[in-house]
Amino acid sequence: MAYQSQNIFINLPVKxxxxxxxxxxxxxxxxxxQFTTEDTASMIISDNIFALLMLEExxxxxxxxxxxxxxxxxQAIFCLSAESRDQVDALVNKALSSxxxxxxxxxxxxxxxxxxxxxxxxxxxxxxxxxxxxxxQG
Numbered sequence: 001m002a003y004q005s006q007n008i009f010i011n012l013p014v015k016x017x018x019x020x021x022x023x024x025x026x027x028x029x030x031x032x033x034q035f036t037t038e039d040t041a042s043m044i045i046s047d048n049i050f051a052l053l054m055l056e057e058x059x060x061x062x063x064x065x066x067x068x069x070x071x072x073x074x075q076a077i078f079c080l081s082a083e084s085r086d087q088v089d090a091l092v093n094k095a096l097s098s099x100x101x102x103x104x105x106x107x108x109x110x111x112x113x114x115x116x117x118x119x120x121x122x123x124x125x126x127x128x129x130x131x132x133x134x135x136x137q138g
Contacts, residue, residue: 006048007048007049007050008049008050009050009051010045010049010050010051010052010078011052011054011059011062012052012053012054012059012123013054013056013059013060013121014053014054014121015056016120017038017039017040017053017054019099020053020120020121023095023098023100023119024053026094027091027094027098028094029043029044029045031044032050035050035052039058040053040055040058041053045080051078070122070123071122074124076123076124077116077125077126078123078125079114079126080125080127080128081127081128081129081130082128082129083129085113085129087127088115088127089115092115092117092127095119096117099120100117100119100120101118102116102117102118103116103117103124103125104126111132111134112131113129114127115127
């Protein structure tokens with residue numbers, strides 16, 4: 001039997017927890033206050049996916065590895081699905097107007113539309129809309 005996780009918890013180091021939570025709240029994300037402390041905020045991405053935004057000192061308690069300098073390096077790109085191309089544009093534009101930076105130009109692959117941004121800590125996020133009906137026509 002293949003392993004299938006019931007939930008996903010993404011742990012992300014942040015420099016300023018208030019700035020990071022404000023940024024994501026402006027994008028429309030909510031936080032689970034039950035798992036939020038003075039050094040960690042539990043961001044709800046979906047019913048089963050959460051991002052734990054942790055002050056760097058707290059994050060260091062979970063890993064002996066050096067924290068990636070997001071100004072010069074990328075360790076991962078977090079891709080979230082959207083319900084439409086308009087939702088992709090709206091979310092990325094909101095990120096850019098809320099202090100995020102562009103990380104890529106919009107990419108139209110016919111069946112898939114993707115656009116990316118960096119959050120206020122330099123983590124890379126992509127928002128993608130996939131039109132399954134257009135994919136099946138290929």
